[in-house]
Amino acid sequence: MNILWDFDGTLFDTYPAFTLVMHDLLRERAEKKDILKQLKVSFRHAANHFNLSEEQIHTFKEKEKSLSPKMKKPFPYVENILLKANVNVIMTHKPRDEVKLILDYYHWNDYFHEIVAGDDGFPRKPDSASYRYLHEKYKLDIAIGDRLLDILPAKEIGILTCLFQNHSQGADFYLESYKDFDDIVKLL
Structure with a gap:
């Protein structure tokens, strides 16, 4: 096959780690379950849904990239x-x-x-x-x-x-x- x-x-x-990073980035303005739901559509969808700026998108990507593979x-x-x-x-x-x-x-x-x-x-x-x-x-x-x-x-x-x-x-x-x-x- x-x-x-x-x-x-x-x-x-990886979504639990993505959710934690987004939750921190949003300064807890959204619940983790809503963040996860939006991320499961796509990152771009979540970024639009939560009105992330280009700077916030860059910050998210840098923080997510720095997480240990253990997560x-x-x-x-x-x-x-x-x-x-x-x-x-x-x-x-x-x-x-x-x-x-x-x-x-x-x-x-x-x-x-x-x-x-x-x-x-x-x-x-x-x-x-x-x-x-x-x-x-x-x-x-x-x-x-x-x-x-x-x-x-x-x-x-x-x-x-x-x-x-x-x-x-x-x-x-x-x-x-x-x-x-x-x-x-x-x-x-």
Whole structure:
């Protein structure tokens, strides 16, 4: 099985750390659950929702980048899937150096054949250019993400999709825990 993965909120549970940084930045003007809800749409959406200035956006990114990878743990059981897959690739908006730092920390670099990062020059999701590039190179079977934004490009080019911890309409499969991924594999 050849899998395209989103990074934040899909492979790694980074949203709690993002939420803490945003909560601190907003000086507690918003509840953490509302911050998380807005961030799960996208960072740009949250920045607009909370009327962040360019300076605040820069501050958020610098603070988030400085957090220890310990605060950005992989989801339980996801490593089992990485081990079973023939090919794993990542498509993320996160800069390559930040992805590499986290993967290095958890010794996960060898699991991935390729990473398309936010600073690689591809248009941002939901544009399908990066997905198309990875699919042409690796003949992907499924794309896994935690937001609709992550699966729309895959749907556009005909790859099966899976939403993780998100039940928004539009995915081919849904998972709450990677422990249940074998149930999806049986259906492919």
